[in-house]
Amino acid sequence: MNNKIKNSNQNGQKKYLWAKNQMPILRKLVQKYSQNNTLKGLDIGVCLHITKETSVLIMGLKETGANVSLCSANPLSTKTEVRDFLKESGIRIFTDKNYNLDSFYSNMDKVLDTKPQIIIDDGGELHKKAIRRKDPIRGGTEETTSGVNRLRALSDIPYPVIAVNQSITKHLFDNTFGTGQSIMESIIKTTSVLIASKRIVVCGYGWVGKGVSKYARGMGAKVSVTETNPLKAIEAYLDGFEVARLDKLLSHNDIFITCTGQINVIGRQHFDYLKDGAILCNAGHFDVEIDVKALDAIDPDAFEPVQNVTCYKIRDGLNKKKVFLLARGRVVNLIGSEGNSPQVMDLSFTNQFLSIIYLFKYMEKLPKKVSPPPNKIQNQISKLALQAFGLDIDNLTLQQKEYFKS
Ligand SMILES: NC(=O)c1ccc[n+]([C@@H]2O[C@H](COP(=O)([O-])OP(=O)(O)OC[C@H]3O[C@@H](n4cnc5c(N)ncnc54)[C@H](O)[C@@H]3O)[C@@H](O)[C@H]2O)c1
Structure with a gap:
């Protein structure tokens, strides 16, 4: 050996x-x-x-x-x-x-x-x-x-x-407390971003989304939640989070975290409206929650400024804005850190x-x-x-x- x-x-x-x-x-x-x-x-x-x-x-x-x-x-x-x-x-x-x-x-x-x-x-x-x-x-x-x-x-x-x-x-301990903590840890580890004061959108308020929202708020972020299930949306609202449609949150939020187990939750129709510097990442099991193929089509010259971060340049009027995708849309806490x-x-x-x-x-x-x-x-x-x-x-x-x- x-x-x-x-x-x-x-x-x-x-x-x-x-x-x-x-x-x-x-x-x-x-x-x-x-x-x-x-x-x-x-x-x-x-x-x-x-x-x-x-x-x-x-x-x-x-x-x-x-x-x-x-x-x-x-x-x-x-x-x-x-x-x-x-x-x-x-x-x-x-x-x-x-x-x-x-x-x-x-x-x-x-x-x-x-x-x-x-x-x-x-x-x-x-x-x-x-x-x-x-x-x-x-x-x-x-x-x-x-x-x-x-x-x-x-x-x-x-x-x-x-x-x-x-x-x-x-699911209570792993999906909520374990994943809540490790998702925030992996975002910090891959990007070194300061969470305090950031505006964060959590898509899905199930077991995972709940944990991520609470850990993000605990670190000083302003958290908004998107949902498709009325009861989960009300639960998030009564837990003190803003609840809104995703399309109303795109232009003024800094970090988007998908926690749904669904496909194309953040898709082609959303990317043009993101703010310059927005970070996208996924906590769900499969790499389908963010439409990575559409991002690749928008900017075939996307590059990795640091490991596990891909920078896409998206036309914004006469200028171009940058959008950062973590772990190529794959489960970020297991790829960007230790799970x-x-x-x-x-x-x-x-x-x-x-x-x-x-x-x-x-x-x-x-x-x-x-x-x-x-x-x-x-x-x-x-x-x-x-x-x-x-x-x-x-x-x-x-x-x-x-x-x-x-
Ligand atoms: N990263 C990890 O370590 C880890 C750990 C546990 C689970 N998971 C994965 O995370 C995902 C979520 O798991 P969970 O236990 O929270 O599931 P869950 O079913 O409890 O929650 C998913 C929530 O997403 C909502 N949702 C579905 N489509 C949506 C959409 N388009 N927009 C907004 N909300 C939407 C649902 O209404 C539901 O409330 C699954 O893929 C699961 O396998 C990952």
């Missing part, structure tokens, strides 16, 4: 240990289930962002007896030192250094060729591929909102899928881990459809989270329990 690779492995191992240390809930459960090798003989195919937090889940599954094959949910989010460490640790890992859509999908094929019984996915692409290939998958999980929506839209799913995203201990913090991913990946154990035990008996993790798992994780955060809460007295029933 040459020195460069060796250093990379060591850095990957350090990052793994750093994250593991901040993921006490998952660590505790891995310790418990690895004693009996609970997942012995299980082949798992995984498509997740390859980050230090993911390495803790993958190594935990391995320690519990499973054979794991891994590809990336987005090639650009792969942290190479973590990938090298996992490879060195005996994980079958299929990734490419350079972004290439063909190899992105062929790596999924390579994972499926290892004949996993269970698959873990983030975005639904691996599930859709396995279903198209008619692979004999017996169960699966799905990590994110966009993936769950896509799988729910399928008329027929040939195996049970646990929608990990639907666990309150996943969500290990403390938050502890909860998300404990949902994954317990869902896999549950599937392994019961998959033959479960209905072939998309379902949330069982309440038992969600309650167990809430209690473990309380312990991990060092919190003690009151219990209902017998009298209070009876009062509920009266």
